[in-house]
Amino acid sequence: MKASELPPAIVRGVSQVDFQVDYRTALCFIVALFVGGWQFGVFGLLGAAVATLTAVVLGVSSDRVTGGLEGFNGTLIGVALVLYFDVRWVTVLLVIIGAIMGSVLTSALVALLGPYNLPTFTAPFCAVTTIMVVGAPAFERIWRGRSMAAPPSAAYPGRELTFTDLWQGLFNGVGQVFFQSKWYVGLIFLIGLAFAGRLVALSALLASAVGIVVAIVLGAPAADIGAGLYGYNAVLTGIALTGTFVVLSRLGVLYAVAGAVAATVLTAFVTDFFKPVGGHTLTWPFVIVTWIFLAAVPAFSGLRRSPT
Amino acid sequence: MKASELPPAIVRGVSQVDFQVDYRTALCFIVALFVGGWQFGVFGLLGAAVATLTAVVLGVSSDRVTGGLEGFNGTLIGVALVLYFDVRWVTVLLVIIGAIMGSVLTSALVALLGPYNLPTFTAPFCAVTTIMVVGAPAFERIWRGRSMAAPPSAAYPGRELTFTDLWQGLFNGVGQVFFQSKWYVGLIFLIGLAFAGRLVALSALLASAVGIVVAIVLGAPAADIGAGLYGYNAVLTGIALTGTFVVLSRLGVLYAVAGAVAATVLTAFVTDFFKPVGGHTLTWPFVIVTWIFLAAVPAFSGLRRSPT
Amino acid sequence: MKASELPPAIVRGVSQVDFQVDYRTALCFIVALFVGGWQFGVFGLLGAAVATLTAVVLGVSSDRVTGGLEGFNGTLIGVALVLYFDVRWVTVLLVIIGAIMGSVLTSALVALLGPYNLPTFTAPFCAVTTIMVVGAPAFERIWRGRSMAAPPSAAYPGRELTFTDLWQGLFNGVGQVFFQSKWYVGLIFLIGLAFAGRLVALSALLASAVGIVVAIVLGAPAADIGAGLYGYNAVLTGIALTGTFVVLSRLGVLYAVAGAVAATVLTAFVTDFFKPVGGHTLTWPFVIVTWIFLAAVPAFSGLRRSPT
Numbered sequence: 001m002k003a004s005e006l007p008p009a010i011v012r013g014v015s016q017v018d019f020q021v022d023y024r025t026a027l028c029f030i031v032a033l034f035v036g037g038w039q040f041g042v043f044g045l046l047g048a049a050v051a052t053l054t055a056v057v058l059g060v061s062s063d064r065v066t067g068g069l070e071g072f073n074g075t076l077i078g079v080a081l082v083l084y085f086d087v088r089w090v091t092v093l094l095v096i097i098g099a100i101m102g103s104v105l106t107s108a109l110v111a112l113l114g115p116y117n118l119p120t121f122t123a124p125f126c127a128v129t130t131i132m133v134v135g136a137p138a139f140e141r142i143w144r145g146r147s148m149a150a151p152p153s154a155a156y157p158g159r160e161l162t163f164t165d166l167w168q169g170l171f172n173g174v175g176q177v178f179f180q181s182k183w184y185v186g187l188i189f190l191i192g193l194a195f196a197g198r199l200v201a202l203s204a205l206l207a208s209a210v211g212i213v214v215a216i217v218l219g220a221p222a223a224d225i226g227a228g229l230y231g232y233n234a235v236l237t238g239i240a241l242t243g244t245f246v247v248l249s250r251l252g253v254l255y256a257v258a259g260a261v262a263a264t265v266l267t268a269f270v271t272d273f274f275k276p277v278g279g280h281t282l283t284w285p286f287v288i289v290t291w292i293f294l295a296a297v298p299a300f301s302g303l304r305r306s307p308t
Numbered sequence: 309m310k311a312s313e314l315p316p317a318i319v320r321g322v323s324q325v326d327f328q329v330d331y332r333t334a335l336c337f338i339v340a341l342f343v344g345g346w347q348f349g350v351f352g353l354l355g356a357a358v359a360t361l362t363a364v365v366l367g368v369s370s371d372r373v374t375g376g377l378e379g380f381n382g383t384l385i386g387v388a389l390v391l392y393f394d395v396r397w398v399t400v401l402l403v404i405i406g407a408i409m410g411s412v413l414t415s416a417l418v419a420l421l422g423p424y425n426l427p428t429f430t431a432p433f434c435a436v437t438t439i440m441v442v443g444a445p446a447f448e449r450i451w452r453g454r455s456m457a458a459p460p461s462a463a464y465p466g467r468e469l470t471f472t473d474l475w476q477g478l479f480n481g482v483g484q485v486f487f488q489s490k491w492y493v494g495l496i497f498l499i500g501l502a503f504a505g506r507l508v509a510l511s512a513l514l515a516s517a518v519g520i521v522v523a524i525v526l527g528a529p530a531a532d533i534g535a536g537l538y539g540y541n542a543v544l545t546g547i548a549l550t551g552t553f554v555v556l557s558r559l560g561v562l563y564a565v566a567g568a569v570a571a572t573v574l575t576a577f578v579t580d581f582f583k584p585v586g587g588h589t590l591t592w593p594f595v596i597v598t599w600i601f602l603a604a605v606p607a608f609s610g611l612r613r614s615p616t
Numbered sequence: 617m618k619a620s621e622l623p624p625a626i627v628r629g630v631s632q633v634d635f636q637v638d639y640r641t642a643l644c645f646i647v648a649l650f651v652g653g654w655q656f657g658v659f660g661l662l663g664a665a666v667a668t669l670t671a672v673v674l675g676v677s678s679d680r681v682t683g684g685l686e687g688f689n690g691t692l693i694g695v696a697l698v699l700y701f702d703v704r705w706v707t708v709l710l711v712i713i714g715a716i717m718g719s720v721l722t723s724a725l726v727a728l729l730g731p732y733n734l735p736t737f738t739a740p741f742c743a744v745t746t747i748m749v750v751g752a753p754a755f756e757r758i759w760r761g762r763s764m765a766a767p768p769s770a771a772y773p774g775r776e777l778t779f780t781d782l783w784q785g786l787f788n789g790v791g792q793v794f795f796q797s798k799w800y801v802g803l804i805f806l807i808g809l810a811f812a813g814r815l816v817a818l819s820a821l822l823a824s825a826v827g828i829v830v831a832i833v834l835g836a837p838a839a840d841i842g843a844g845l846y847g848y849n850a851v852l853t854g855i856a857l858t859g860t861f862v863v864l865s866r867l868g869v870l871y872a873v874a875g876a877v878a879a880t881v882l883t884a885f886v887t888d889f890f891k892p893v894g895g896h897t898l899t900w901p902f903v904i905v906t907w908i909f910l911a912a913v914p915a916f917s918g919l920r921r922s923p924t
Contacts, residue, residue: 059918112732
């Protein structure tokens with residue numbers, strides 16, 4: 001691999017969070033991160049760079065590196081850790097350690113999941129970030145004066161659902177994949193997805209809507225719905241199951257809807273499961289649901305995996 | 309598959325909880341559920357029907373469907389959810405969502421466990437129900453006015469073990485597989501098992517006794533022993549390891565006893581592990597122990613797997 | 617297998633905790649256990665003997681038995697349970713049940729991990745001990761008057777790090793693999809490792825140092841660092857990744873350092889994760905990190921697995 005191939009690999013490491021390789025998508029995503037806050041852009045790129053470099057030094061096959069598949073978990077590790085631990089030198093250190101750990105875990109999962117033809121998805125990011133966040137209170141230097149981030153519903157518990165919650169929640173479902181909760185940041189991400197293909201953007205938007213509907217029917221707090229917290233796992237699951245990893249068909253769309261519903265239900269489960277130890281939901285629901293839904297495809301004569 | 313094959317497939321989806329396909333066993337089980345309470349019969353059959361139909365629509369191979377292997381997790385999802393969330397429309401919705409999720413998870417586990425020649429057992433039911441129960445407090449419409457179901461020992465903490473606890477616990481260990489805690493309901497299940505074979509019924513009864521003995525020796529609360537809470541996982545493990553999945557032999561019986569002991573010890577573990585998040589024990593101990601005991605068989609020259 | 621082969625197999629079941637088969641290493645380890653307290657020696661050997669015998673009765677291949685690979689999880693189960701539940705008859709019973717369970721789990725993991733060429737490590741010990749410790753409060757006879765073991769930092773929360781913490785922590789990191797917290801016991805273990813090879817002892821000492829440095833940088837409590845609690849998982853990971861399971865090289869040493877760092881970070885995570893249910897850290901961090909680091913090796917052209 002030449003050194004000149006590194007920057008595009010790192011940039012693709014941002015768009016691969018949503019399974020995309022188009023450089024325009026990647027640029028939109030980077031812009032969106034910086035609009036959300038300079039620290040998200042800087043720490044996200046730092047994570048992607050460290051993860052990609054680790055893969056290069058250890059000798060991962062170059063097609064995985066240039067495709068951005070070795071960087072995207074690092075991106076999310078950087079964004080998540082700066083959100084939870086603030087802009088500090090110890091956070092820089094944690095992002096470097098975390099991105100290296102995530103890189104090794106990525107290769108381990110490639111080996112373990114290979115026989116089942118399942119991608120790693122964001123599992124390395126989820127694992128590393130959960131380890132860091134749950135473990136942090138043991139380390140005085142990291143934790144000093146910090147407290148667990150509470151969901152918006154903690155501040156506004158009994159609030160009624162408004163029209164603003166609905167339309168902002170739709171965009172926030174796209175932005176929350178990267179921990180962003182401003183509707184216009186979500187919109188920039190959506191524009192980025194549209195560069196990758198209209199179907200991708202449409203899937204994302206519809207899946208976000210499915211997440212909102214399920215959350216309303218089951219009675220989730222309005223403030224969390226408006227912040228997109230019940231949508232982002234549905235969004236990733238929706239994109240993954242419509243065309244990306246499963247061939248598009250009428251039954252396939254129903255299957256994707258079922259996946260988005262399941263991801264929304266799992267969002268409540270993961271959130272409650274991690275509460276006693278201070279863990280966060282992250283994209284665990286998407287990872288678990290999409291692994292299960294893809295692993296099941298060979299058993300179903302009505303569905304087919306996309307060639308990859 | 310013809311439409312006329314569906315009803316028997318659904319009915320076998322009740323008896324397959326205990327690995328049986330005999331229609332008399334299935335009818336006894338259905339009678340037992342209705343004797344336990346009409347809602348258990350109705351919601352159990354609803355779950356079995358939705359799960360089986362999902363499998364048919366997605367195109368699962370018809371021998372799995374007609375054997376009831378695609379329905380039994382749905383049965384337990386229906387029974388469990390109506391027990392925890394009462395007879396309400398939202399429970400009907402949850403059972404439908406849960407049975408579909410359980411159906412997809414079943415096919416995923418068939419693919420993942422196939423290389424190791426392990427059946428799914430009730431893992432899909434355990435996973436889906438744990439997700440629903442732990443996640444429920446996040447949803448106001450589901451949770452309203454509900455509280456965690458407490459074990460009988462919570463009401464009668466220091467009670468002495470009586471003879472009634474012993475003999476009723478023996479039958480309840482069979483009935484608790486389906487969440488039933490009346491001794492005569494357990495007896496009807498046992499009669500159902502006897503139709504499948506005297507060995508099956510004998511294994512169930514002995515395994516229930518092993519669970520009770522272990523619980524007494526280690527000092528579990530009398531009220532929980534009497535309710536069969538330390539027996540039902542041993543019952544399923546015992547049936548699975550004597551003839552069903554392991555060839556019967558002298559060493560094999562010892563192996564099954566060790567499995568029943570392990571399932572009883574794990575019952576305490578799973579119960580305590582899920583306490584902080586409000587999860588329930590379900591049949592996790594059986595699933596974990598029996599997977600491990602079956603996966604280990606090829607390493608042991610003294611034991612052999614049954615041909616299936 | 618002849619009966620005369622059993623005693624050496626059991627003795628090797630003590631040294632295999634640190635991946636060693638040299639009988640001098642094993643004798644040093646046994647001496648160290650008895651110096652730490654007679655009960656650790658007796659219960660450790662009891663566990664190793666029951667586990668090894670179980671494997672023989674079930675017919676495990678004799679090369680695994682004679683190499684001590686069927687005994688070492690039993691050793692740790694014995695040492696851990698006598699530490700947590702004291703010298704009592706119920707503890708003897710639990711060690712016997714636990715060693716049998718651990719033996720079956722070992723064979724199950726051999727089958728499950730075989731396709732990925734991963735050893736079981738101490739996972740059976742971790743699983744069985746976690747099950748026993750978390751489940752124990754449900755059983756009045758086991759739990760009576762007991763309480764969760766608190767780390768040293770609970771008694772001395774804000775204490776400054778001293779030079780004594782540093783050098784004693786270095787040795788304790790080696791001894792804590794067997795739950796020993798006296799520096800001279802750790803030293804005897806280290807001498808045992810030196811009989812197996814100078815590289816092994818050096819790896820152990822350096823990995824212990826890496827654990828201490830990471831713990832200091834991140835701000836872990838001084839008392840826990842001095843007790844070796846942040847070192848023992850790094851020690852096992854360090855030995856495993858330098859020569860034992862990965863061919864020694866310059867990049868391999870860096871990889872082992874990364875592994876030791878990851879194991880230290882995971883120590884905080886596992887400790888916090890198990891806190892709500894009263895579980896202990898044990899060697900989970902080592903098991904998880906080393907499985908991941910070994911599973912990843914085939915993806916890295918710069919590293920190679922040792923032939924085994």
